[in-house]
Amino acid sequence: MRPGEQRPLLSSRLTPTVPPEPVVARPRLLRRLDEGSAGPVTLVVAPAGWGKTTLLASWVRLTEPEDAPAPAWVSVEVGDDGDRLWAYLAAALRTATGAADDDLVAPLPTGPPRPDQLELLAAGLAAAERPVLLVLDDLHRITDPAALSGLEFLLRHSEQRLRLVVGARAGLPLALHRLRLAGELTEVGTDELAFTDDEVADLLTAHGAPLPAAAVHRLRERAGGWPAALRIAALALRGQPDPERWVGQFGGDQPEIAGYLHEEVLAPIDPADRDLLRRTVLAESVCAELAEALTGRADAEQALANLAGAGGLLRREDSRPPWYRCDPLLADLLRAELARLPADEVRELHARASDWYAGAGRPADGLRHALAAGRWDLAADLFVAHWPELTRYDHDPVGGPTPPAAPPEAVQADPEVALASAAERAYAGDLSAATGHLRTAASYADALPTPRRDRFLRLATALELTLARLAGDLPQTRAAAARLLRTRPRAGSPDGPPAGPLTDASRPGDADLRAFTGTALGLVGMSAGGLPDARFVRARAAAREAGRPRTELVAASRTALLLAVRGDLRAAEQAAHDALGMPPCRGWSCRLDCGYAYLALAVVALHRDQPEEVAANLALAAPATDEPGDEPVAAAVLALCRAGLARDAGDPAAARRLLVGAREALPDEPAAAELSSLLRAAEADARAERGDLDAARDLLADVTGDPATPALDVVLARVELRAGDLGAAGRALPDWQGPPAAAWPLSVRLDAGLLEAVLAERAGDGRRAGRVLEQVLDLAGPQGSRRAFTRAQPSVRDLLAAHLDAGTAHFPLVGDLVRGVEEGAARPAVEPGGLLDEPLTERELTILRYLQSILSNVEIAGELSLSVNTVKTHVRNIYRKLGATRRREAVRRARELRLI
Numbered sequence: 001m002r003p004g005e006q007r008p009l010l011s012s013r014l015t016p017t018v019p020p021e022p023v024v025a026r027p028r029l030l031r032r033l034d035e036g037s038a039g040p041v042t043l044v045v046a047p048a049g050w051g052k053t054t055l056l057a058s059w060v061r062l063t064e065p066e067d068a069p070a071p072a073w074v075s076v077e078v079g080d081d082g083d084r085l086w087a088y089l090a091a092a093l094r095t096a097t098g099a100a101d102d103d104l105v106a107p108l109p110t111g112p113p114r115p116d117q118l119e120l121l122a123a124g125l126a127a128a129e130r131p132v133l134l135v136l137d138d139l140h141r142i143t144d145p146a147a148l149s150g151l152e153f154l155l156r157h158s159e160q161r162l163r164l165v166v167g168a169r170a171g172l173p174l175a176l177h178r179l180r181l182a183g184e185l186t187e188v189g190t191d192e193l194a195f196t197d198d199e200v201a202d203l204l205t206a207h208g209a210p211l212p213a214a215a216v217h218r219l220r221e222r223a224g225g226w227p228a229a230l231r232i233a234a235l236a237l238r239g240q241p242d243p244e245r246w247v248g249q250f251g252g253d254q255p256e257i258a259g260y261l262h263e264e265v266l267a268p269i270d271p272a273d274r275d276l277l278r279r280t281v282l283a284e285s286v287c288a289e290l291a292e293a294l295t296g297r298a299d300a301e302q303a304l305a306n307l308a309g310a311g312g313l314l315r316r317e318d319s320r321p322p323w324y325r326c327d328p329l330l331a332d333l334l335r336a337e338l339a340r341l342p343a344d345e346v347r348e349l350h351a352r353a354s355d356w357y358a359g360a361g362r363p364a365d366g367l368r369h370a371l372a373a374g375r376w377d378l379a380a381d382l383f384v385a386h387w388p389e390l391t392r393y394d395h396d397p398v399g400g401p402t403p404p405a406a407p408p409e410a411v412q413a414d415p416e417v418a419l420a421s422a423a424e425r426a427y428a429g430d431l432s433a434a435t436g437h438l439r440t441a442a443s444y445a446d447a448l449p450t451p452r453r454d455r456f457l458r459l460a461t462a463l464e465l466t467l468a469r470l471a472g473d474l475p476q477t478r479a480a481a482a483r484l485l486r487t488r489p490r491a492g493s494p495d496g497p498p499a500g501p502l503t504d505a506s507r508p509g510d511a512d513l514r515a516f517t518g519t520a521l522g523l524v525g526m527s528a529g530g531l532p533d534a535r536f537v538r539a540r541a542a543a544r545e546a547g548r549p550r551t552e553l554v555a556a557s558r559t560a561l562l563l564a565v566r567g568d569l570r571a572a573e574q575a576a577h578d579a580l581g582m583p584p585c586r587g588w589s590c591r592l593d594c595g596y597a598y599l600a601l602a603v604v605a606l607h608r609d610q611p612e613e614v615a616a617n618l619a620l621a622a623p624a625t626d627e628p629g630d631e632p633v634a635a636a637v638l639a640l641c642r643a644g645l646a647r648d649a650g651d652p653a654a655a656r657r658l659l660v661g662a663r664e665a666l667p668d669e670p671a672a673a674e675l676s677s678l679l680r681a682a683e684a685d686a687r688a689e690r691g692d693l694d695a696a697r698d699l700l701a702d703v704t705g706d707p708a709t710p711a712l713d714v715v716l717a718r719v720e721l722r723a724g725d726l727g728a729a730g731r732a733l734p735d736w737q738g739p740p741a742a743a744w745p746l747s748v749r750l751d752a753g754l755l756e757a758v759l760a761e762r763a764g765d766g767r768r769a770g771r772v773l774e775q776v777l778d779l780a781g782p783q784g785s786r787r788a789f790t791r792a793q794p795s796v797r798d799l800l801a802a803h804l805d806a807g808t809a810h811f812p813l814v815g816d817l818v819r820g821v822e823e824g825a826a827r828p829a830v831e832p833g834g835l836l837d838e839p840l841t842e843r844e845l846t847i848l849r850y851l852q853s854i855l856s857n858v859e860i861a862g863e864l865s866l867s868v869n870t871v872k873t874h875v876r877n878i879y880r881k882l883g884a885t886r887r888r889e890a891v892r893r894a895r896e897l898r899l900i
Contacts, residue, residue: 009091013075016057017137020231022206023058024199029192033059033165035867036186037071037133040155041179042165043172044188047313048264049228051193052167053137059165060135071133071165072096082147086113089134089151096132118153125158133163140168148174170309183873190315191858194225203230209237215244222250224327228264232256252332261333265313276303277313277326281334282349283365285317285325293356294349320888347373358382363389367424371403376410376417383420387459388516388543389550390423391466393523393592402430405437415444415456422463431467438463458487458509462516469520477524481517511546515539519555526558526633529672533562540575553582557593560600565637565678567746569604569783576600577895580852592631595621599634602641607747609787611648612842614641616849619863636662636675643682648791652686659683677709678745684712688719710734710744714752721755721793730759737775750780750788758795766802773803777810789817838881840899847874849900852891 033055036042044052060071072092076085113121125132142148152175154162166172179185195203197213200220204210211219223229233247236256240246252261266274279294280286286294288301297303304324308314314324326334338346350373357366358378363386370379383390403424406417418441425434438460445456465480518539525532540555560575576597598621605613618641621634639662643655663679666672680699688696696719704712713734720729735741736752753776760769780788789796800818808814840848850860861871875887882897884890894900 009087013077013088014073014091014095016060016073016135017053017075019054019057022203023054024195024203024206026055026058026199029055029188030059030062032186032188032192036188037163037165039186039869040160040163040184041174042163042186042188043176044165044167044193045170045172046190046193047169049226049260050190051227054227055193056135056137056165056167071135073135074137076136076138076141078141080142080147081144085142085147086150092134093132096134113150118150119157122154122157125154125161128161131161131163133165135165135167137167138169139166139174140170140172180872181876183869186867186869189858190225191856193227195220195223195227195230196225200230204234204237207234207238209234209240209243211237211243211247215247219247219250222247222328224329226327226329228260229257229329232260252329252334253336257329258333258336261330265330266333269307269313272297273303273307276300277307277330278334278337279349281326281331281338282353282369285323287321287323289321289360290353290356293352351375354378364424364427367420368403368428371406371421371424372401374404376406376414379406379420379424380414380416383423384416384455384459387423387462388512388546388548390427391516392427392429392470393519393550393554402428402433411440412444412447415441415448416459417441418444419456419459419463423466426463426466426470429470431470434463434467438467454487458484461487465517465520469524472527474524474528477520481521484517485513487513511542512548515542515546515548515551515555518542519551522555522558525671526631527667528669529632529636529667529675530669531562531565531633531674533559533566536562549582553579553593556582557596557600561596561603561634561637564600564603564607565675565745567607567749567783567785569607569746569785572600573604576604577900581895596634599637599641603637606641606644607783607785607787609790611645612846613849614645616846618642620850620852620855632666632672633675636666636679638662640678640682643686644787647686647689652689656683656686659686673709677703677711681711681715684715684719688715688722693719693723704732707734707740710736710741710752711748714748714755717755718751718793721758726759726762729755733759746779746783746785747788750776750785751792753779754788754792754796754799757799758793761795761799769799770803770806773799774808774810777808777813781810781813786817836881836897840878840881844874844878844881845899847871848878848890848894851875851878851887852900 033042033044044056046052060073072095074088074092080088151164155164166174176185197217197220201210201213201216204216219230219233223233229252233250233256237243237246252258269277276291276295276297280291282294283290286304288304291300291304292298304314305322308316308324313330314326317323317325325331350369354366354369354373354375355378357363357369363382367379367382367386367390370376370382403421405421411418418437422434422437422441425431425437441456442460445453445460448456461480461484465477465484468476468480518535522532522535522539525535536555536559540552540559543549543552543555556575556579560572560579563569563575564572566572579597580594598617602614602617602621605611605617618638621638639658643658646652646655646658659679659682663676663683666676666679680703684696684699687693687699697716700712700716700719703709704716706712713732714736717729717732720726720732733752733755736744736749736756741749741752753772757769757772757776760766760772776788780786789800797818800814803814846864847860850863855863857871857875858868860866861868864871879885879890882890882893884893891900
């Protein structure tokens with residue numbers, strides 16, 4: 001082009017792309033863009049096919065300011081150098097400022113501007129009446145940072161009158177870190193761009209291919225919410241004779257999806273990186289060390305980071321060290337490619353994976369890959385050494401193909417190989433196959449020498465226990481546990497100690513047996529609706545003694561919940577923090593265990609009358625209550641917590657509905673009687689609170705008077721007190737100070753004691769009332785329990801005030817309780833600990849509790865209905881106030897200060 005010659009511009013690059021029809025309305029994302037465009041930079045970043053251009057084009061076409069031009073648009077193309085890019089930017093800025101403000105962009109040439117021209121433009125933008133909104137699509141195509149240096153200058157010096165909305169894949173040559181630190185960046189990523197179930201249903205309906213809700217959910221899960229794949233699926237579904245069956249087989253290896261993945265996703269990447277993806281997809285997720293073991297690449301760490309960053313081909317999990325995983329459809333395609341490699345090469349990869357997992361303390365993954373590699377000896381060794389950890393404790397699905405069964409000659413030589421296969425299948429949830437492997441193993445057991453046969457029978461019995469528990473067969477589980485405890489290693493056996501006197505605790509293997517059977521029986525008890533806290537306490541101690549962290553985590557999380565229900569709040573709090581503080585990323589699914597720990601903290605907060613903490617921990621506890629049919633105790637405790645919050649909010653009817661539903665969902669088992677009584681008592685109390693005393697009495701008729709369910713008697717006494725019948729109340733009130741009452745939940749004892757104190761005061765015996773109240777405070781004080789006082793009837797406030805004047809050993813606590821009752825809401829109890837120069841705000845404390853979880857900032861923002869930028873600002877303040885630089889360090893420091 002000759003000097004001074006005007007560069008031709010394509011109008012199509014200055015006009016929003018026409019979105020493909022039909023377009024699914026996504027108001028939540030349009031709102032995010034509206035909110036983000038109020039700040040300097042909004043970044044919509046995701047790999048190919050995530051609907052970035054469609055979203056931006058839809059938003060621009062729907063954005064019609066009353067008194068300003070619509071947002072200007074530039075589609076960036078490959079090869080845009082400084083001259084060509086700035087020619088389009090100049091045209092777009094002239095469009096964005098409108099004809100009346102054309103002089104504003106007059107200093108801007110068709111090529112890269114000089115510093116003086118940029119200063120004039122920045123000054124003009126800063127003086128403009130309205131912000132200038134500019135959309136840059138596919139900005140990742142700019143590879144030279146110098147091409148955008150002028151744009152960054154304008155952002156810094158236009159006093160936020162220039163607003164950029166950018167669509168890109170990744171690897172932008174912009175100073176994103178500076179923008180993030182300054183709180184000037186709004187980011188919309190794949191988590192937000194992913195379709196929800198409702199949006200998938202709308203898409204399918206718009207394409208004339210509606211599906212039932214269950215099939216819609218499965219399609220979204222298989223596609224990972226990826227818009228391009230879902231649109232391809234919607235087009236393909238229209239011609240399917242059996243759409244639901246097609247969805248069941250939907251995967252990345254299907255021709256329609258595979259072609260798109262090959263052309264748009266895999267084609268641009270380096271062949272060596274594609275080989276890394278293919279080899280590492282052998283594992284569900286991969287870290288740098290595992291990738292190096294599988295590929296031999298010394299630069300695996302950087303390669304993974306690049307693939308997760310610039311290419312967006314991997315998703316980084318929130319863990320240290322970082323772990324990565326492919327989207328489901330891409331993983332399908334890569335596994336199909338992996339399967340085409342020579343069989344010996346694939347087996348060698350499995351062998352490498354098995355060795356790495358075994359050395360990294362992940363026996364379940366090591367076992368699966370050892371079987372897939374045909375390493376029968378290694379599989380048997382892993383099973384024998386780690387059998388207590390090779391069992392399922394949750395309901396999350398386990399991915400990966402089924403390993404081949406060991407050949408008969410391998411099982412005949414070592415029947416424990418078949419036990420290893422049975423354990424792997426049981427862990428994967430394939431109980432039928434596990435049972436078949438177990439029978440195969442048993443057919444070869446008689447040929448074993450006596451010492452080996454003893455060990456074999458013990459391990460086989462452990463598997464029988466696991467299979468019975470997973471199948472929900474409670475009698476068989478208990479019977480197998482009893483048989484397993486009778487198989488303790490004998491002196492002189494391969495697993496046993498030398499001959500001589502032994503105690504149970506000193507026998508090698510005894511701790512494993514006690515931890516394994518105790519945890520299994522505790523889980524059985526909970527599935528029946530029971531509260532076997534003592535069993536989990538013992539199992540947790542045995543697991544720690546045996547060095548079984550997985551079993552210890554399961555026992556600790558359940559211990560925390562059950563102790564919280566019992567009212568041992570400090571022990572429950574410690575057990576919950578212990579569970580949440582255990583090392584993550586050991587190859588286990590810990591969502592359920594963490595869910596129990598958070599639910600325990602919610603119960604603790606409820607008894608301490610800290611409603612914000614209750615709500616925050618309940619949000620984090622969701623995994624423990626996703627399947628209430630399988631987790632009846634968790635579902636019932638969740639209902640008790642939510643009902644408590646509903647009553648506090650003045651909605652006893654909502655509380656009653658929650659409690660009725662939870663009580664009706666409990667198993668019809670004797671073990672569930674205690675939990676059922678707590679739910680019934682709370683329901684009767686909610687009815688009485690509404691003034692429906694007859695309905696409360698009817699609910700309690702024929703169920704009171706049982707020493708095993710004192711909560712019902714206490715509530716009946718409170719109902720009669722509300723009715724003004726002091727004699728009936730006194731007769732209904734059980735003895736809360738006798739030896740049997742030591743086993744009651746603390747909340748029941750406190751309620752009973754307060755009722756006795758109120759009855760004594762009503763009878764004119766103020767001295768006795770004060771003495772009883774002091775005994776109640778003796779129980780409540782060490783645990784920090786406050787709710788029995790702050791949410792009690794008005795007469796309790798008068799008792800507390802009089803007790804404060806009369807003198808008490810709990811003067812600070814009573815003074816705080818009196819203030820709390822008078823204000824209508826209790827203040828959080830002040831715990832001892834280090835002081836901060838600048839205390840955390842209530843919002844920062846709430847977000848700090850979320851930082852203990854695996855939730856990302858985006859997910860935390862969603863839980864709290866905040867913008868991501870607001871959450872990030874709070875997180876930065878938390879780090880600064882705690883003197884921390886990383887998330888884990890902040891959580892550790894907060895725990896030391898007893899803030900969480």
